[in-house]
Amino acid sequence: MDLQITPKKLSGAVTPPSSKSQAHRLLIAAALSGGISVIHGLADSQDIRATRRCLSAMCAGMEDLPDGTLRVHGLGNGIVIAPPYALLDCGESGSTLRFLIPVGLLIQGEASFTGRGRLMERPLKPYEDLFREKGIAWKLADNVLTVNGGRGYGTLALDPGTYRLPGNVSSQFFTGLLFVMPLLEGDSTLVSTTPLESRDYLEMTRQAQAAAGVTSRWLDENTLFVPGGQTYQSFEATAEADWSQAGFWYAADFLDSRVDIRGLNPDSAQGDKAVSELYWRLARPGDTEIDVSGCPDLLPPLAVMAAARSGTTRFVNAARLRMKESDRLSTTAALLTALGGRAEEGPDFLTVHGGTLTGGMVDCANDHRIAMAAAIAATACTGPVTVLGAQCVQKSYPDFWEVYKNLGGDIHVL
Incomplete structure (x- = not known):
């Protein structure tokens, strides 16, 4: 789809x-x-x-x-x-x-x-x-x-x-x-x-x-x-609400949407609850470095935030992301580049330069987190975004597109 x-x-x-x-x-x-x-x-x-x-x-x-x-x-x-x-x-x-x-x-x-x-x-x-x-x-x-x-x-x-x-x-x-x-x-x-x-x-x-x-x-x-x-x-x-998936809604809020995220346990053992602190670190202008070894699944939404902030963000200790559903260092960099952003990957890092996203075509590479990151990035683009293989969200968030539409997202099946 x-x-x-x-x-x-x-x-x-x-x-x-x-x-x-x-x-x-x-x-x-x-x-x-x-x-x-x-x-x-x-x-x-x-x-x-x-x-x-x-x-x-x-x-x-x-x-x-x-x-x-x-x-x-x-x-x-x-x-x-x-x-x-x-x-x-x-x-x-x-x-x-x-x-x-x-x-x-x-x-x-x-x-x-x-x-x-x-x-x-x-x-x-x-x-x-x-x-x-x-x-x-x-x-x-x-x-x-x-x-x-x-x-x-x-x-x-x-x-x-x-x-x-x-x-x-x-x-x-x-x-x-x-x-x-x-x-x-x-x-x-x-x-x-x-x-x-x-x-x-x-x-x-x-x-x-x-x-x-x-x-x-x-x-x-x-x-x-x-x-x-x-x-x-x-x-x-x-089962608790998922901090990993909440990361995408944090990113939407970072990009000036108004999403009220509910049901999360602030005392959870989930490592991805770190997104609540990293959100505020990225909100401060200037260059910064983030170690994602303890929260690798957060890289795509964090990278989308980084693409819209003032300053350069370097995500380090990220080599394991190359062996996810996709080579997620490469596909995250490709996602941002396809939408007019600037990102460079290294063996175990990703560097994202803040700026403006213009829109374009994103190949999800059968990776659910790339698809969701593309959808959130689209809210800050100046032009339309085409998402190829969007059905891959079924892996972890089956009703993601329905929720996205209910929040006011404007999506059409091609």
């Missing part, structure tokens, strides 16, 4: 959809429990569908109730008897894949994962190296990853002990291991061999586990101690 947007300021109240980062974690904690859990406020995005689909393939029961509520029948804290040769389809969700690879070791026999788009090209080496060290079979071929711990029935494929991973690739690897380590017979430690980036996301995992009665504790800033022999308990929880 291609859209044309006529520049127009937005006005009105908006509540962002529930945090898919939190929803993934609540779903997995519920699925690992030994009972029936209830989760409220789930958004029906493609990424959340992917996690639900995979957990269902592992025989967790999913029962939809009204108003985005889901009843989850847990697997029961142990070995999973999945259908023979079950293939876990992760869609384009990196969270689904990386969170569930260790959980897949609970399956009796092989666990196989696949995905679409760039998913199976995204980095998995931290797991591959660790699994080979632990004697767990790892095979990635023809867009399918198969892992097999080679243990008999009733035995987990992982042993308690020390698990070391680099912390500068993605916190998602830590989350995946953290989900299964409490189920091991003995105590374990999870160690980041480099300074741990996106630590807030790991705190979100620990919060979801705490809701299910599972605990861990920090020994130092890079080491988690995880007691073994724990069990996940059923629970009831509500």
Whole structure:
């Protein structure tokens, strides 16, 4: 679907959809429990569908109730008897894949994962190296990853002990291991061999586990101690509104729209709540530098803000953005350039020069955050903006275009 947007300021109240980062974690904690859990406020995005689909393939029961509520029948804290040769389809969700690879070791026999788009090209080496060290079979071929711990029935494929991973690739690897380590017979430690980036996301995992009665504790800033022999308990929880998606409405407000953003938890563990502070930093004129290692998903809306401010903004520690749904450093730079802005990318940085946006044509590169950033940038352009492949917002914000129109946005399908 291609859209044309006529520049127009937005006005009105908006509540962002529930945090898919939190929803993934609540779903997995519920699925690992030994009972029936209830989760409220789930958004029906493609990424959340992917996690639900995979957990269902592992025989967790999913029962939809009204108003985005889901009843989850847990697997029961142990070995999973999945259908023979079950293939876990992760869609384009990196969270689904990386969170569930260790959980897949609970399956009796092989666990196989696949995905679409760039998913199976995204980095998995931290797991591959660790699994080979632990004697767990790892095979990635023809867009399918198969892992097999080679243990008999009733035995987990992982042993308690020390698990070391680099912390500068993605916190998602830590989350995946953290989900299964409490189920091991003995105590374990999870160690980041480099300074741990996106630590807030790991705190979100620990919060979801705490809701299910599972605990861990920090020994130092890079080491988690995880007691073994724990069990996940059923629970009831509500997914928070998403600070990542709120970033786009913050950007709209920055560009002189009047958007009242509601429903956000100011005490949330979501790292992207940093947008509320970064908004004010960008509002001050002059050159500035922003480290996005802890909030990489905010780069597109922050870059749109930077393109309209007075001064040059340099976003640093951003190398991981090259392995998102698109090479997001390149596609963000291309987005701004296509709309008449000035931006230069480097290996791990993006420099944006403030000025005026004129309009033009943006290829979303099948990246939901590029599509939404283009829509917000259009509100400050002097001419129309064409958005190619606008349907990609389904990945995380299915009703984004409807909300945009309700706020006064002027969009037409081409």
